[in-house]
Amino acid sequence: YELFKKEYRDTWQDILIKFEESTQYTETGKTIAQRQQLFNKSAKRFTQSLVALSKAHGIETAFVMAGSIVNQDVSLGYAYTTPGAEDFFMECCHTDTDAIIGHFKAHI
Numbered sequence: 001y002e003l004f005k006k007e008y009r010d011t012w013q014d015i016l017i018k019f020e021e022s023t024q025y026t027e028t029g030k031t032i033a034q035r036q037q038l039f040n041k042s043a044k045r046f047t048q049s050l051v052a053l054s055k056a057h058g059i060e061t062a063f064v065m066a067g068s069i070v071n072q073d074v075s076l077g078y079a080y081t082t083p084g085a086e087d088f089f090m091e092c093c094h095t096d097t098d099a100i101i102g103h104f105k106a107h108i
Contacts, residue, residue, distance in 0.1 A: 054083070060084035062089065064078070079100055
């Protein structure tokens, strides 16, 4: 822990906060509606973070996320690209956004 704090002197608290937030994404025992709400909230947070990184540092990203309980989370799928990476899935994966979400869900 001390080595971690020393290595990430300026950001260690932010890293731990993000880690704690990420643990809520793996909680089970929630209703489908609760999981949908948490999923949408998470997607919005990730998107906002990536938009801010893109504006502040010019970082372009593409990400895909899906629910982790296969039979319950069928409707939980989301893909996002920053403006500079809009064609990433088509150019690199030769597929559209809906198909990339389907491919991603197949690996969960």
